[in-house]
Amino acid sequence: MHKALDLKIESLEHYLGCLLSWHLKEGHHVAVWRLPKSNFLQVLIDKSGKTKRVDPILEELPSGFIVHPFEDQQDQKAFFLEADSYFKIDLNIPLAEQADQIDSIKEIKSLEENAGILRKSFVNPKEQHTLGYYKACTKKDFVSLVQKGIEAIKSGQLNKIVPARLKKKTLSEEFDLVQSIKSLVYTYPNAFINFFHIPGVGTWLGASPEILIQTRGDAFYTMSLAGTQKARGDNPLKNAAWTQKEIEEQALVSRYIVDCFKKIRLREYDEQGPKTVLAGNLLHLRSDFKVDMKATNFPQLGSVMLKLLHPTSAVCGMPRNKAFEFLREFEKLNRSLFAGYIGPANVEGETSIFVNLRTAMLTEKEAFLFAGAGVTEDSNPEKEWEETEMKCEIIGKHLK
Numbered sequence: 001m002h003k004a005l006d007l008k009i010e011s012l013e014h015y016l017g018c019l020l021s022w023h024l025k026e027g028h029h030v031a032v033w034r035l036p037k038s039n040f041l042q043v044l045i046d047k048s049g050k051t052k053r054v055d056p057i058l059e060e061l062p063s064g065f066i067v068h069p070f071e072d073q074q075d076q077k078a079f080f081l082e083a084d085s086y087f088k089i090d091l092n093i094p095l096a097e098q099a100d101q102i103d104s105i106k107e108i109k110s111l112e113e114n115a116g117i118l119r120k121s122f123v124n125p126k127e128q129h130t131l132g133y134y135k136a137c138t139k140k141d142f143v144s145l146v147q148k149g150i151e152a153i154k155s156g157q158l159n160k161i162v163p164a165r166l167k168k169k170t171l172s173e174e175f176d177l178v179q180s181i182k183s184l185v186y187t188y189p190n191a192f193i194n195f196f197h198i199p200g201v202g203t204w205l206g207a208s209p210e211i212l213i214q215t216r217g218d219a220f221y222t223m224s225l226a227g228t229q230k231a232r233g234d235n236p237l238k239n240a241a242w243t244q245k246e247i248e249e250q251a252l253v254s255r256y257i258v259d260c261f262k263k264i265r266l267r268e269y270d271e272q273g274p275k276t277v278l279a280g281n282l283l284h285l286r287s288d289f290k291v292d293m294k295a296t297n298f299p300q301l302g303s304v305m306l307k308l309l310h311p312t313s314a315v316c317g318m319p320r321n322k323a324f325e326f327l328r329e330f331e332k333l334n335r336s337l338f339a340g341y342i343g344p345a346n347v348e349g350e351t352s353i354f355v356n357l358r359t360a361m362l363t364e365k366e367a368f369l370f371a372g373a374g375v376t377e378d379s380n381p382e383k384e385w386e387e388t389e390m391k392c393e394i395i396g397k398h399l400k
């Protein structure tokens with residue numbers, strides 16, 4: 001076994017490449033993430049080789065990384081990676097100074113070799129045939145889906161719907177996962193940068209702007225994020241002007257959260273916003289909701305809200321069940337883990353679960369990009385298509 005910082009390992013990229021390629025080849029489950037505004041890259045490895053599924057009762061789970069698909073599972077369970085190994089790398093300090101805190105490398109290979117091993121390990125050969133079920137959506141089909149959504153809203157069946165689509169991007173022979181992680185980390189300081197690999201389930205890389213629930217000590221936090229426009233000019237946050245359509249669209253998500261609080265008779269919450277926030281080259285409207293779990297005597301609020309919130313009207317629609325049925329019937333897309341939820345649970349005493357957005361499912365030769373757009377009565381189908389193009393690009397442009 002080599003020490004973590006063998007002289008031959010000269011960079012973070014090389015270290016990560018050696019580490020990840022070895023674990024993926026071994027059939028281990030891996031999650032790597034960087035929380036918004038954090039300087040730490042966190043690494044969690046489940047070495048059991050087993051796909052674990054758990055009830056998402058966060059307060060009772062060991063330290064790990066939780067992954068739940070968009071669709072509710074019949075048994076209500078989520079995938080779970082248990083932290084057999086967990087460590088973090090301070091991105092502001094040379095790797096050589098952190099050798100004692102990080103896992104050692106078992107095998108040293110070149111950057112190119114690691115990139116190749118990683119690509120080949122994304123999809124289990126036995127699962128290869130399932131990739132055929134993922135079909136890219138044409139502009140014509142998406143525009144007509146949005147149109148159907150608008151009609152369903154006008155006829156009073158729905159208040160809001162969030163149709164999504166899949167776009168495929170061919171990866172070049174030189175595609176290097178580690179370089180993509182690095183470029184996401186440095187380009188999107190406010191996003192939850194995440195990579196996870198669950199053999200037989202999927203390998204995903206993303207930069208989510210949306211927290212579903214977060215708990216830190218006694219503090220509970222959630223947000224309503226919706227409304228999208230391109231960031232323009234030198235000071236995009238100042239220059240943003242929102243139309244009635246976007247204001248309503250985001251207000252519906254806030255109302256959805258408040259309705260969830262009402263269902264559990266929680267009256268003491270702090271709501272701030274909406275304010276304009278930057279996510280990559282896009283602007284959104286965001287409201288922040290905070291609860292003191294101790295003062296409200298609600299220690300299990302994280303799990304309770306997780307169950308009530310997912311999928312929110314930011315990624316599904318309103319009313320939820322009707323929106324869900326609409327998507328099942330007309331969207332014709334296996335969303336898989338897109339618009340599900342992902343994130344560390346009970347890692348260093350904190351749980352940060354994000355909506356799996358601005359993300360790609362990786363295969364050896366192609367990336368499957370997923371994006372949706374909130375549709376209301378006043379939506380323009382062409383514009384919604386453009387919005388999904390911009391959302392796909394947030395990840396797409398970092399996959400070379």
Ligand SMILES: C=C(O[C@@H]1C=C(C(=O)O)C=C[C@H]1O)C(=O)O
Binds near residue numbers: 210228315372
């Ligand atoms: C559905 C997506 O994003 C969600 C939908 C938004 C919208 O409709 O404006 C904005 C932010 C997200 O809550 C996506 O990124 O694919």
